[in-house]
Structure formats: C-alpha cells, structure tokens
Amino acid sequence: MSVKPEPASALFAGPFALATLSAPGRPAFPALVTPDGRATALQDAFGEPGLTMRQVMERWDEVLPRLRALAADPGAQREPLADLRVHAPVEPRQVFQSGANYRQHVIDLHVAHRAPGDDRPEEERRAEAAEIMDRRAAEDLPYVFIGLPSAVTGPYDDVVLPAWAEKPDWELELAAVIGRPAHRVTVEEALEYVAGYTIANDLTDRATVFRRDMPQIGTDWLRSKNAPGFTPLGPWIVPAESIADPGDLRLTLKLNGETMQDESTKDMIFDVARMVSYASQTARLLPGDLVLTGSPAGNGMHWGRLLRDGDVMDAAITGLGVQRTRCVAKAAS
Structure with missing residues (x-):
C-alpha cells in the first residue's frame, strides 16, 4: 500500500529527475520526470526495451546529455505521474551507510545511550560527546558500514515494523547515487563520481544496535538496520548538476504532521565528497550504489517517542522532493 504526499508546485529542483515507475500490467521501468509531474519512459524514448535504472547509471556520462535534450523536447511523449506507481528509484548493488x-545528532545519541552505571550529569556527558566529535573531525575519521539492498523499499510504501523491533526509529538522510565506478578516488574528485541525490530514511531498531550478549563485539547493524523495507528510498534521483551545494540542504522529517528533524547538511562532520572518497579507499563503488551520509538530530530516541503502528512519516530534503511512508506493525508469529 502507498500513501503519496500532496502534489507540490514543483516536485524537485532542476529541469528533470529520474524515477522507476510501473502500472498495472506494465513492469517497472526507468523514466524521466519533469517538475510538473509528468513522466517519459526511457525504454521508449531511447528505443531500448528492458532498459533498467542501473543500466542508466552505468552509462551516466553518455546518457546525461540525452536526458537534458529529452527534458527540453516539447514533443516528447509524457504521461501523468498520477497514473503510475513510484518505486525506489534504483536497485543498488551496495549500500554504504555513514x-x-x-x-548534534551524535551528541544526542551519546546522551540517550547512557551506559549502565553512568550517573554523570547530562551536561558532562554532552561535553564528552562534543569533544569526541571534534577529535574525529580533526583526525579525519569517517565511520562507514554496509547496508543490504534488500532493505530498500519505495518512497510511498508501507514500512513493516517487525514484532522483534522494540525501539524502531527514523533517520532521514541525504543519499548520493554513484554514476561511475569509483576506487581510491580523492576528496577533490569524488563528486565527479556522483550522478545525483535522493532521499533515504535509514530506519534503526535502537534496542538491537548493541550486542548485549557480547558487548566487546560492539554494534549489530545487520539486526538493527536491515529488516525488509527499513530503507525507504526516493522518490527521485535528482542529477547532481541541479543541486548547487549538497553541503547546504535542509532535511525535514515530520511524524504524523509534527516536525521531528529539521536540520541542514551544514551540520555534517564529513561532507559528501569526503564520505564517497573514504568508502572508495577500501571498496569499489559501482554505478547505482548508494552512499548514505548520516542523519541529523531529532530522532525518536531524542524525543522519547519511537515508531508504532499507524505512524506516517513525511521526509523532505531541499530540491529532492518528499517521501511519505506509513508504519504497519507486524504481529508476532
């Protein structure tokens, strides 16, 4: 089931974006979308039946000029988005999560995840967290781990909360979509490998982040972040050329209409270029892969209000549109 947001005057920044769409009896297909809410199937426009969004990403340097021309063509065949279902815009092979x-988000989490027996005043623990963050920035040490593509779901799909998830939480994030294979790229050249940007909500079950049975092992990202549908993605991939500064975008998440997250990407410790470069020093980033860049302050742990059945999340990032997802609690089997 899906719950689309109300139409906006312009769906995104720039003259076009990309989406993966479908209709009854019509399998999912990549499309060019214009800000007025109309879509052109790229399989038809390019004369390539079976074309996928991942293949578009794999040919990004060649395809981008054709997309610009298609967006500007007044004779291009377009159909209303209202008649189509919007899926996650791309199926990544790899998801790199920051x-x-x-x-401010990390400071809040540091305070919320009080270690057993830590009875220090909140001010002292906040000061400690701030010092840790400043040291990480000075030492240039990003933190990246791997997510599962199977956790990705559409921007308007219901999010199923597993019965075992005791503390499901939201985490709105800016996601960079890779457009060229990237391995050991420098910070200065990293953005040349980014095709565009999209919205991700990196849901986390806070109760399973840390292994209580083996605390020396640390975090358990498989359990806490990778349930099916725990990464709503999209609705669009907006080309990087349409986003003037990814380091100055506003992220806003509303829960049942109430604003919970409202922050700028200026608060990132490591910017998009640094995160892409850092991930590429170890891994080979592939076209269509996602680099999630972390979430700002204002998650459920901060508010003392976690996700539950019937909640509706509206997540927006400047120039990238809005996703709306409804939470559905899964009964214990």
Whole structure:
C-alpha cells in the first residue's frame, strides 16, 4: 500500500529527475520526470526495451546529455505521474551507510545511550560527546558500514515494523547515487563520481544496535538496520548538476504532521565528497550504489517517542522532493 504526499508546485529542483515507475500490467521501468509531474519512459524514448535504472547509471556520462535534450523536447511523449506507481528509484548493488556524521545528532545519541552505571550529569556527558566529535573531525575519521539492498523499499510504501523491533526509529538522510565506478578516488574528485541525490530514511531498531550478549563485539547493524523495507528510498534521483551545494540542504522529517528533524547538511562532520572518497579507499563503488551520509538530530530516541503502528512519516530534503511512508506493525508469529 502507498500513501503519496500532496502534489507540490514543483516536485524537485532542476529541469528533470529520474524515477522507476510501473502500472498495472506494465513492469517497472526507468523514466524521466519533469517538475510538473509528468513522466517519459526511457525504454521508449531511447528505443531500448528492458532498459533498467542501473543500466542508466552505468552509462551516466553518455546518457546525461540525452536526458537534458529529452527534458527540453516539447514533443516528447509524457504521461501523468498520477497514473503510475513510484518505486525506489534504483536497485543498488551496495549500500554504504555513514554513522555518527551529524555533530548534534551524535551528541544526542551519546546522551540517550547512557551506559549502565553512568550517573554523570547530562551536561558532562554532552561535553564528552562534543569533544569526541571534534577529535574525529580533526583526525579525519569517517565511520562507514554496509547496508543490504534488500532493505530498500519505495518512497510511498508501507514500512513493516517487525514484532522483534522494540525501539524502531527514523533517520532521514541525504543519499548520493554513484554514476561511475569509483576506487581510491580523492576528496577533490569524488563528486565527479556522483550522478545525483535522493532521499533515504535509514530506519534503526535502537534496542538491537548493541550486542548485549557480547558487548566487546560492539554494534549489530545487520539486526538493527536491515529488516525488509527499513530503507525507504526516493522518490527521485535528482542529477547532481541541479543541486548547487549538497553541503547546504535542509532535511525535514515530520511524524504524523509534527516536525521531528529539521536540520541542514551544514551540520555534517564529513561532507559528501569526503564520505564517497573514504568508502572508495577500501571498496569499489559501482554505478547505482548508494552512499548514505548520516542523519541529523531529532530522532525518536531524542524525543522519547519511537515508531508504532499507524505512524506516517513525511521526509523532505531541499530540491529532492518528499517521501511519505506509513508504519504497519507486524504481529508476532
């Protein structure tokens, strides 16, 4: 089931974006979308039946000029988005997730996740967290881990909360979509490998982040972040050329209409270029892969209000549109 947001005057920044769409009896297909809410199937426009969004990403340097021309063509065949279902815009092979990358968010989490027996005043623990963040920035040490593509779901799909998830939480994030294979790229050249940007909500079950049975092992990202549908993505991939400064975008998440997250990407400790470069020093980033850049302050742990059945999340980032997802609690089997 899906719950689309109300139409906006312009769906996104720039003259076009990309989406993966479908209709009854019509399998999912990549499309060019214009800000007025109309879509052109790229399989038809390019004369390539079976074309996928990942293949578009794999040919990004060649395809981008054709997309610009298609967006400007007044004779191009377009159909209303209202008649189509919007899916996650791309199926990544790899998802690179950035942890502890918004200064205020990490300070809040440090305070919320009080260690057993730590009875220090909140002010002292906040000061400690701030010092840790400043040291990480000075030492240039991003934190990246791997997510599962199977956790990705559409921007308007219901999010199923597993019965075992005791503390499901939201985490709105800016996601960079890779457009060229990237391995050991420098910070200065990293953005040349980014095709565009989209919205991700990196849901986390806070109760399973840390292994209580083996605390020396640390975090358990498989359990806490990778349930099916725990990464709503999209609705669009907005080309990087349409986003003037990814380091100055506003992220806003509303829960049942109430604003919970409202922050700028200026609060990131490590910017998009640094995160892409850092991930590429170890891994080979592939076209269509995602680099999630962390979440700002204002998650459920901060508010003392976690996700539950019937909640509706509206997540927006400047120039990238809005996703709306409804939470559905799964009964214990």
